[in-house]
Amino acid sequence: MKKLNLENINECLELLNSSSPLDFEFVSLNVEDTKVLGYSFAKYITPAMVITLNGELGSGKTVFLTGLASYFNAQDQVSSPTFTIVNEYDIGKDFPLFHFDVYRIENSDEFLEGVGTDYFENGACIIEWGDEIIPDILPKNTIHIDITKDEKNVSKRIFKIWRK
Ligand SMILES: Nc1ncnc2c1ncn2[C@@H]1O[C@H](COP(=O)(O)OP(=O)(O)OP(=O)(O)O)[C@@H](O)[C@H]1O
Ligand SMILES: [Mg+2]
Secondary structure, X not given: XXXXXXXXXXXXXXXXXXXXXXXXXXXXXXXXXXXXXXXXXXXOOOOOOEEEEEOOOOOOHHHHHHHHHHOOOOHHHOOOOOOOOEEEEOOOOOOOEXXXXXXXXXXXXHHHHHOOOXXXXXOEEEEEOHHXXXXXXXXXXXXXXXXXXXXXXXXXXXXEEEEO
């Protein structure tokens, strides 16, 4: 596991654009840190990238995404797609960013019936609750971001970024 910090974050996240396994950890001490992580991550987004955001309610999945979207000046488009399952953001590139929140979906079958995996080939996809609800249909090279809260410090979050 490699610790990410504000000094090495860019050289480390460059590896997102390879096919190598990833195992990073980033400690966020406040909302701003989480946004910086999202912003830095955004530089390496490519079409057909699938990213899952995993972590309990209020862990910071949407905050991360807001930071990420701000790199594309698309932060105003970000909302929690709780009732729509998927929102499409124009990020000023030749591919869109699809933001999913699959919390209200039961399982992969329901996802395949109601939404489908065509999105995975038609833009970059970020899926809140992906590992929890649809783990069996995620592409092999999915990038996983697991967020955990700290028991003592209410504004601390640990981000694990990994790929098999
Ligand atoms: N270090 C931190 N990083 C991110 N958010 C933080 C941090 N510290 C405190 N917070 C607070 O935690 C909350 C995170 O909310 P957010 O909507 O991003 O969670 P979420 O994981 O998307 O939840 P949900 O599953 O309900 O969609 C915000 O209220 C934010 O202010
Ligand atoms: Mg959210």
